[in-house]
Amino acid sequence: MSTRPLLTMIAAAGHNNALGKNNDLIWHISDDLKRFKRLTSGHAIIMGRKTFESMPKALPNRKNIVLTKKKNYQPEGAIVVHSLETAMALVKDDPQPFIIGGGEIYRLFMPLCDRIELTRVHESFDADVYFPDIDTKSWKEVAREDISATNDQPYNYSYITYEKQ
Numbered sequence: 279m280s281t282r283p284l285l286t287m288i289a290a291a292g293h294n295n296a297l298g299k300n301n302d303l304i305w306h307i308s309d310d311l312k313r314f315k316r317l318t319s320g321h322a323i324i325m326g327r328k329t330f331e332s333m334p335k336a337l338p339n340r341k342n343i344v345l346t347k348k349k350n351y352q353p354e355g356a357i358v359v360h361s362l363e364t365a366m367a368l369v370k371d372d373p374q375p376f377i378i379g380g381g382e383i384y385r386l387f388m389p390l391c392d393r394i395e396l397t398r399v400h401e402s403f404d405a406d407v408y409f410p411d412i413d414t415k416s417w418k419e420v421a422r423e424d425i426s427a428t429n430d431q432p433y434n435y436s437y438i439t440y441e442k443q
């Protein structure tokens with residue numbers, strides 16, 4: 279008997295939900311990137327074409343699934359799909375597939391997701407892509423770890439886990 283995958287969005291967003299600008303990330307928090315790698319390694323990751331193109335290459339040790347409407351798009355190291363349904367069919371045997379962004383893809387998949395692993399950076403940033411609002415009627419905070427700024431990185435931030443009620 280197969281169990282339903284725990285579909286998880288993973289994102290880092292500013293206080294004002296800022297996610298990115300000019301198809302790039304806004305801040306660099308190396309511990310957060312390490313956590314992203316630790317949580318997602320070995321799993322399928324679903325992303326939009328713009329997020330895929332913002333990275334130097336496909337992320338290793340993960341099944342990279344890229345959503346696009348472009349019919350002849352075939353980048354190295356990724357499986358290209360043209361619909362949410364096809365993406366979901368490709369992850370049905372993964373116990374915890376991840377939605378890794380960006381803004382359009384978070385919005386598209388949010389209604390289907392069971393968990394959000396959010397790194398909330400406690401600053402507002404100028405951005406052109408934003409994380410969707412988390413409706414507290416349907417999402418409950420179940421875990422939180424607060425991290426203080428240091429000499430190496432200037433932001434206070436929190437790792438917050440939400441689960442769909």
Ligand SMILES: NC(=O)c1ccc[n+]([C@@H]2O[C@H](COP(=O)([O-])OP(=O)(O)OC[C@H]3O[C@@H](n4cnc5c(N)ncnc54)[C@H](OP(=O)(O)O)[C@@H]3O)[C@@H](O)[C@H]2O)c1
Pocket residue numbers: 288289290291296297298299300301302303325326327328329330332345346347348359360361362378379380381382383384386407
């Ligand atoms: N802070 C974070 O955690 C985080 C994480 C990821 C990304 N980001 C940032 O987010 C930004 C990118 O986000 P974005 O919203 O601009 O783009 P995106 O969500 O990465 O990709 C959007 C693209 O996905 C494809 N797409 C969307 N809906 C689709 C559908 N229903 N069917 C098929 N394809 C579909 C389209 O590709 P085509 O145009 O090819 O058809 C669309 O242009 C960058 O700045 C990146 O750095 C931040």
